[in-house]
Amino acid sequence: MNVIERIEISQHQCELDPPFPAAWDSQPRHKFPAAIVRVIDSEGREGIGSGDAMYGFDDFRSLFIGQDPLAIERHSTVIDNIGFHAGRCWPLEVALWDLIGKIKAQPLWQLLGGTSSRLKAYASSGTHRPTEQVVALAEQIRDAGIPAMKLRFGRHRLDDDLAVLAAVRNAVGKELDLMVDCNQGWRMPWDTQAPWDLAKASEVAEELIHHHVLWMEEPLYRGDYPGMRALNDLTGERLKIAGGEMTREPYEFREMLRQQCLDVYQPDAVCSIGLLGLSRLAKEVTTAGKWFTPHTWGNGIGLAANLHLTAGAVGPAGCPYLEYPFDPPEWTPKVRDFPLTTAIKPDAQGWLTLSDEPGLGITLDEARLAATRADQATWQ
Numbered sequence: 026m027n028v029i030e031r032i033e034i035s036q037h038q039c040e041l042d043p044p045f046p047a048a049w050d051s052q053p054r055h056k057f058p059a060a061i062v063r064v065i066d067s068e069g070r071e072g073i074g075s076g077d078a079m080y081g082f083d084d085f086r087s088l089f090i091g092q093d094p095l096a097i098e099r100h101s102t103v104i105d106n107i108g109f110h111a112g113r114c115w116p117l118e119v120a121l122w123d124l125i126g127k128i129k130a131q132p133l134w135q136l137l138g139g140t141s142s143r144l145k146a147y148a149s150s151g152t153h154r155p156t157e158q159v160v161a162l163a164e165q166i167r168d169a170g171i172p173a174m175k176l177r178f179g180r181h182r183l184d185d186d187l188a189v190l191a192a193v194r195n196a197v198g199k200e201l202d203l204m205v206d207c208n209q210g211w212r213m214p215w216d217t218q219a220p221w222d223l224a225k226a227s228e229v230a231e232e233l234i235h236h237h238v239l240w241m242e243e244p245l246y247r248g249d250y251p252g253m254r255a256l257n258d259l260t261g262e263r264l265k266i267a268g269g270e271m272t273r274e275p276y277e278f279r280e281m282l283r284q285q286c287l288d289v290y291q292p293d294a295v296c297s298i299g300l301l302g303l304s305r306l307a308k309e310v311t312t313a314g315k316w317f318t319p320h321t322w323g324n325g326i327g328l329a330a331n332l333h334l335t336a337g338a339v340g341p342a343g344c345p346y347l348e349y350p351f352d353p354p355e356w357t358p359k360v361r362d363f364p365l366t367t368a369i370k371p372d373a374q375g376w377l378t379l380s381d382e383p384g385l386g387i388t389l390d391e392a393r394l395a396a397t398r399a400d401q402a403t404w405q
């Protein structure tokens with residue numbers, strides 16, 4: 026019987042030069058960490074995953090060694106249990122799925138539903154740059170054939186955020202769908218700033234509607250379900266409300282669905298619930314007439330996992346656009362996907378297309394991983 030023989034976890038840090046001034050982090054990021062998870066079976070096949078740092082996993086490694094790698098229901102339940110007691114170990118589930126795909130000689134998008142092998146990308150910016158630079162980025166995205174772009178709010182003055190939005194809309198007209206991430210749902214550990222209340226979020230929503238924004242992301246604290254419902258009632262068909270990128274439990278999403286909190290649901294498979302659980306949740310979301318489009322702000326392994334998940338489970342009908350992190354010069358596909366031999370890129374029409382290669386269909390850059398080996402996972 027083929028079994029899981031060993032699980033290897035390594036930490037890596039890619040130097041960011043210049044540092045990346047993330048909009049949601051008051052401290053510029055000098056390093057980009059990646060935890061690489063490898064699951065090796067007794068026949069020598071290897072599945073890979075990446076995402077959260079896998080803190081706390083070593084105490085539970087023995088729960089997987091010697092087990093059937095195909096027992097994904099069992100493995101997902103154990104990982105969920107670990108998440109209650111220790112860290113979020115969902116990158117392990119991604120690695121198990123990659124291994125299952127290689128054992129069965131099938132790509133994950135087929136194993137996870139087979140709806141589609143491709144999705145349209147939206148370019149997700151991650152900084153607060155001067156207006157002229159954001160406009161230039163929007164024009165670059167438009168000219169590359171990518172049909173949508175997400176802007177980040179959170180400058181010192183809301184008027185400055187709105188001025189950037191107005192300038193971008195004026196420059197690209199109707200050629201790009203625009204989204205806005207308000208970054209109010211959660212904070213970095215050292216950031217004690219209070220999130221917006223409903224009155225503030227409602228005021229901003231009206232401004233976004235004026236500029237024909239497609240969705241307003243994370244406008245309130247992640248647990249403010251009554252506020253989300255009220256905001257969604259206020260905006261109606263004029264503006265979609267998005268969120269849930271770091272929500273951890275399936276019952277939380279189902280409660281948000283019950284209360285009609287969101288139009289766009291954004292859980293990331295490498296941080297929350299995993300591929301198996303999210304493939305089921307995605308169908309519940311789209312059956313309710315909502316969109317399912319995961320957060321993907323990590324490296325290319327996480328992007329590939331969420332692309333397989335969403336294309337396979339719901340396809341373009343349930344996910345008109347998938348997040349594609351892109352904000353040069355600091356955040357390029359080459360930097361973002363440094364663990365991989367080939368960066369993931371959309372084609373000239375903005376499609377992210379998956380192959381029929383088994384599993385995730387990606388290859389690790391072993392030389393690059395050796396050069397970036399580290400003993401910790403930190404952005405600083």
